[in-house]
Amino acid sequence: MKKSQWLFSLILITSVAITLSANNWISMWMGLELNMMAFIPIILNDNNKLSSEAAMIYFLVQSFSSLMLLLMLISYMCKYLIYGVFSYHILTISILIKLGAAPFHSWFPKIASMMNWKKNFILMTWQKVMPLMMISNMSHNSNMIINMAIIMSIIIGSIGGINQVSLRKLMSYSSINHVGWMLSINKSMNLWLIYLMIYSMMMFMMYYMFNNYSIYFLNQLNSLNMNMSEKFNMIIMMMSMGGLPPFMGFMTKWITIQSLMNTGDLIMIFIMIMFSLITLMYYMRIMINMFLMNSTTIKWSTTNMNKYIMSTMMCCNLSLPMFLILDLI
Secondary structure, eight states, X not given: OOHHHHHHHHHHHHHHHXXXXXXXXXXXXXXXXXHHHHHHHHHGGGOSHHHHHHHHHXXXXXXXXXXXXXXXXXXXXXXXXXXXXXXXXXXXXHHHXXXXXXXXXXXXXXXXXXXXXXXXXXXXXXXXXXXXXXXXXXXXXXXXHHHHHHHHHHHHHHHTTTTOOBHHHHHHHHHHHHHHHHHHTTTSHHHHHHHHHHHHHHHHHHHHHHHHHTXXXXXXXXXXXXXXXXHHHHHHHHHHHHTOTTSTHHHHHHHHHHHHHHHXXXXXXXXXXXXXXXXXXXXXXXXXXXXXXXXXXXXXXXXXXXXXXXXXXXXXXXXXXXXXXXXXX
16 A cells, blocks of 8 residues: 555544544534545545546535535524524435435445445445434434435335446445444444444455455356355355344344334334345345356365455354353353
């Protein structure tokens, strides 16, 4: 990595710390702007036309949402706007645009398809911390907007990935779906942070596999020279991302469902579970060609990847039963 990239990565981390530790909206806005100006050079590191287009789209979207946020704050302080719900609605919409939640999501799959897996990982995990924290710190005046974003993110994130052949777009729609789940428990600080940490861990393992084999499209999976242990590891990661028990990804769904049951949001739980089955379907579609359309040789001992990394990935994704036993004890 170039020295400049280390600098921008440090600024990226610092900007999140500034926003999380801020006690007023102007300081949060400054952290958001610093984060945007640090992430754009990271996007441009590839030095090609696609990365330039992705950086331009990201800049336009983020600057527009920052302008909305700042305009609302200035107008609120100058008493040009009516106090109350309208101001909070504008503020919530500007943050949802930054988050990439539906119906303000169209930019998210677009730029995800133009970046490599490392930058996609940053975009889909680290860049979500600040908007989620800001929504978590808001009052309950914008529940209508947030509930609309939750339902639309879950529906669009599930349906949008069905006909995708690009793995980057498919994973971006999956990320939109997970944003809906995180927003549903956003008022509880500990729960959405736990969800985001588990989700980031699963994404890191999956993107490590995709980046290691340079997989960007579904048809590439048919031509991969993987042995059985690598294929077994990949399907475990896919099922974990889909939230299928007994894999680790089920813990995030379980936490959310339990939290919503405590608040009595049964209709929301029904919608989320039904559409999570669609996401599980297109995760399984990624694996079906690899397992059923190709003959495989059972070789569990030697792998193209480091065997310790493979073992760690399997243990992480199969660790849910261990947590259940400890919880019962």
